[in-house]
Every structure is written in structure tokens, then in C-alpha cells.
Amino acid sequence: MNPLLATLGGKLTERWLNSLVLGALFLAATAVGATLGHRHWLDVDRLRTTLDDLAARPALDRTGTAALLVALVLLTATAASLAAQFLGSGIERCWLRFGRDPLSRARTARRAHRWRQKDAKLTRAIEHAHRVGAGPGDAGTSANDALARVQALTEARDRIALREPARPTWYGDRMQAAADRVEAAYGVNLAVLWPRLWLILPEPAVRRLQSARDSFTAAARLAAWAVGCASVARSRARTALEALAELAELIEAAVDVHGRELATRIGLMSPDAPGRLAQDTGDAMSAVFRKAE
Structure with missing residues (x-):
């Protein structure tokens, strides 16, 4: 148990530090932008002069003031990071939304x-x-x-x-295409099949699916950091969803390879029955998973 807790603690600390660094970079970029403005965005001497004036203030010579300033920066960076995660989740849902x-x-x-x-x-x-x-x-x-x-x-x-x-969006359509092809091939509703199929997937497939999912989430979080990063975020999202497209293909492959196994486990097929998963069996699986009468 102790090694497991140590591993989990290390991962949580690593994620927190990554978020803190991103938040600090965001604050630094914001501060530099506010100081220089559009007209002087490349004026390094102006930035250096501002920093020198700030460092020369008597209040910064006091240890307590410096400590409070550092604490304020850390808290603000953490708050910015949490806000980016929250907004990133919203952007991710927006990219994959239905058109209602x-x-x-x-x-x-x-x-x-x-x-x-x-x-x-x-x-x-x-x-x-x-x-x-x-x-x-x-x-x-x-x-x-x-x-x-x-x-x-x-x-x-x-x-x-x-x-x-x-x-x-292209992102939502790419995922929808996977569900449509699975239903066309097997007559099974992927939305109700997937939670059960996930339980029997082998570990390598789970890791690849999770990796693709994490890449897409990271791209959405990048879009949340600033509107100025929108073009970069869109490019990263497209690249990440190419990986997520691989995820869609892996989902289809999981149904192809393990769909029959799932039907056997819930008693809709005999292990010795020949052939692939039939559409009537897929319809029956969807009905069972929907708890239909």
C-alpha cells in the first residue's frame, strides 16, 4: 500500500507543479503585456527599467513583504490554473457537442x-x-x-x-462516425455497449485509449488559457483529435474483437456458436443494457 500511495502522491505533486508553472507563466505574460502594451511590445529596455524601479522600492527590502508577494503570486497562479481546467472542460464539451x-x-x-x-x-x-x-x-x-x-x-x-x-464541429463528427459504423455493422448502440466493454478490455488498449483522451483534454485546456492561444490550441486540438480519431478506431476495434465476448458473458451467445456478432444479438445487447422490457 505504501508504494502505491507514494506513486499516487508523486503523480499528484507532479500535476500540481505543472499547473502551477503554467499559471505562473500566464501571470508573467499578462504582467509583461500590461506593462509594455501594444505599442512597446518589443521594448526590452522599457521592461528592464520597470523591473529596476520595482526592485528599488523600499517595501521589497522587507522579508515579510517579499514573502507575502510570493504567496500572492503562488495563490494567483494556482487560481488561474484551476480556472483554466474548469474552462477547458467546458471547451471540450463545446467541441464535442450536438447541434441542438x-x-x-x-x-x-x-x-x-x-x-x-x-x-x-x-x-x-x-x-x-x-x-x-x-x-x-x-x-x-x-x-x-x-x-x-x-x-x-x-x-x-x-x-x-x-x-x-x-x-x-469536426471533432464531434469524428466520434459520431465511430458510433454510426458500429451500429451499422452490428446493430448495437455504442453508448450503452461501451461502459460494459471497457470492463473487459486488455490493459494495453486501455492505456492507448486513455492517452488519446488525455491529449484531447490537454488541447482543450490550452484553449482556455488565453484567446491569443486559440490558433495554436485549434491546431493542437486537431492533432490531438487525430489521436482521438485513433481512439475512435480503437473503440470500433474493441467492439470488433471483444463484442462477441461481451455477448457471451451476458448469456446472449454460446461460446461455441460459430460466426461473428450478429445484428439481432447486437439489438438484444442494446435492449439489455438500456434495461428495456
Whole structure:
């Protein structure tokens, strides 16, 4: 028990120190920005003069005043870090939200319109590639060009969403696509299946899923630190959700590999039954997990 407590204590201390450092950096950046302003943002001499004037004040020569100042800075940095964590959770929910409010519905409709336009172009490009491939003579160059266009249009469409958008953000649509594919393949509702499937996943899969989840949470927390970091945060979020996209694929893979095992454990399939998880079994699992009659 003592080694376990020591390990947990070390991790908590490490996280607290990381948060404190981020909070202190945020305060320092805020103080420098307030001192220099927009007009003098690169004036190092002005900053040095301000620091010298501050250090020359008699009050800072007193030990008690200096200690109180350090304590105030630490408390403010901690408060800023806690606020960033709180706001980060809200941003994370916003990125993965459904489009129920008017603004989100409008954004979803706009993204769906753009996706349909890209998909229509892709469909025409695929038809053209088939015609070129079936044409007489040596059409290798034309076929390669057609395939390259198909690939480029596919990537352009998938940058909007893998399927027709149902949520206002790319992040939410990427996770929704995993649930849709699982339901299409097995007839099982992923939302009710996943908590039970998580209980039987092997440790390596759990670690990879948790790592991807932590990366996305860290990106959302970065966005909460400052509006000025929004572009960096968006880029990091996209990169992190690529890892989260891997998470979505891992979720699908977990259903593929362990869905039958879960059905066997709850008595809906015999261990000796041949074949994969059928849709009627998936429907029955969803009904059981929803506590349906």
C-alpha cells in the first residue's frame, strides 16, 4: 500500500507543479503585456527599467513583504490554473457537442452543405476515373491523374467530416462516425455497449485509449488559457483529435474483437456458436443494457 500511495502522491505533486508553472507563466505574460502594451511590445529596455524601479522600492527590502508577494503570486497562479481546467472542460464539451441550439444547428447545416458539395464532386470524379480506366488503349497517365484527383477530393471531403455532418464541429463528427459504423455493422448502440466493454478490455488498449483522451483534454485546456492561444490550441486540438480519431478506431476495434465476448458473458451467445456478432444479438445487447422490457 505504501508504494502505491507514494506513486499516487508523486503523480499528484507532479500535476500540481505543472499547473502551477503554467499559471505562473500566464501571470508573467499578462504582467509583461500590461506593462509594455501594444505599442512597446518589443521594448526590452522599457521592461528592464520597470523591473529596476520595482526592485528599488523600499517595501521589497522587507522579508515579510517579499514573502507575502510570493504567496500572492503562488495563490494567483494556482487560481488561474484551476480556472483554466474548469474552462477547458467546458471547451471540450463545446467541441464535442450536438447541434441542438440555433447557432449549432446553423453551423451543422453549413458544414453539411459544404460536405455534400465535396461529396458530389468526389462522386463525379470516381465516375470519371471508372470511365478512363475502362477506355481503350493505353490510358495509364489519364487514369493516374483521375485517381490522384479522387484521392485529393476524398481528403478535402474528409477534412470536413468522414460522413455527412451531424454535429457542429469536426471533432464531434469524428466520434459520431465511430458510433454510426458500429451500429451499422452490428446493430448495437455504442453508448450503452461501451461502459460494459471497457470492463473487459486488455490493459494495453486501455492505456492507448486513455492517452488519446488525455491529449484531447490537454488541447482543450490550452484553449482556455488565453484567446491569443486559440490558433495554436485549434491546431493542437486537431492533432490531438487525430489521436482521438485513433481512439475512435480503437473503440470500433474493441467492439470488433471483444463484442462477441461481451455477448457471451451476458448469456446472449454460446461460446461455441460459430460466426461473428450478429445484428439481432447486437439489438438484444442494446435492449439489455438500456434495461428495456
